[in-house]
Amino acid sequence: MPFIEARNHYIEKVKSHALVGQDLANLWSIYEGKTSFVDLGCGNGHFLSEYLKLHPEMAGLGVDKRFKRIFKTAEKLQRNESLQSRVIFWDVPTFVQDSPAEFWDEVWMQFPDPWPKDRHEKHRMVTKEFFQQIYRILKPGGRFCFRSDCRSYWEFFQIENSRREFFPIVLSQKGDLFETEPKTLFQRRFLQAGVPIYSLQLRK
Numbered sequence: 001m002p003f004i005e006a007r008n009h010y011i012e013k014v015k016s017h018a019l020v021g022q023d024l025a026n027l028w029s030i031y032e033g034k035t036s037f038v039d040l041g042c043g044n045g046h047f048l049s050e051y052l053k054l055h056p057e058m059a060g061l062g063v064d065k066r067f068k069r070i071f072k073t074a075e076k077l078q079r080n081e082s083l084q085s086r087v088i089f090w091d092v093p094t095f096v097q098d099s100p101a102e103f104w105d106e107v108w109m110q111f112p113d114p115w116p117k118d119r120h121e122k123h124r125m126v127t128k129e130f131f132q133q134i135y136r137i138l139k140p141g142g143r144f145c146f147r148s149d150c151r152s153y154w155e156f157f158q159i160e161n162s163r164r165e166f167f168p169i170v171l172s173q174k175g176d177l178f179e180t181e182p183k184t185l186f187q188r189r190f191l192q193a194g195v196p197i198y199s200l201q202l203r204k
């Protein structure tokens with residue numbers, strides 16, 4: 001057994017959980033023909049599970065690259081009986097590249113790690129390529145919903161959108177545009193610490 005598997009007992013739990021997608025090929029058929037959203041970097045699944053309670057007509061997918069977080073999210077989905085929803089252990093930039101075009105009604109990205117130093121650039125999920133993929137994978141009329149403590153990401157999406165003329169309808173706010181929707185775990189922490197947040201909705 002590779003060292004990492006011996007160390008992390010969540011790997012086995014994730015592999016055998018009914019609500020964890022194991023590969024992309026089988027995943028798309030779960031969402032086809034449904035009103036669906038994906039939460040990129042879903043963490044422990046607080047937002048995903050609460051949003052599904054408010055919008056039971058939707059099928060949701062969480063994507064993250066931490067086994068423990070994937071397992072906790074899957075357990076929340078199971079407790080809620082959100083059985084048409086899934087979580088998957090996948091790299092977000094790869095996921096958006098491989099997702100079918102015009103597939104999702106909503107793409108959420110909330111509080112991605114800022115990685116402010118130049119030498120950490122390779123870790124950033126917010127890139128020009130990522131932005132282009134988000135536009136590609138949304139259905140016509142679909143929306144990209146973004147919340148962050150990182151002002152430069154918020155500005156980046158708006159500048160990139162003006163430059164490329166992708167999304168015709170833009171809502172932007174210093175603060176939370178999605179006040180009536182559930183908060184994420186990181187958002188609660190930032191609110192408690194008095195950290196300002198920025199939000200954006202781009203509609204295709």
Ligand SMILES: C[S@@+](CC[C@H](N)C(=O)[O-])C[C@H]1O[C@@H](n2cnc3c(N)ncnc32)[C@H](O)[C@@H]1O
Nearest residue numbers: 041042043064065066091092110111184185186
């Ligand atoms: C700061 S946390 C925010 C979690 C959640 N969205 C929230 O607001 O509470 C960022 C999350 O993105 C995930 N993440 C970072 N880079 C990723 C990548 N390349 N692919 C998948 N998930 C990634 C991390 O594992 C972590 O759960």
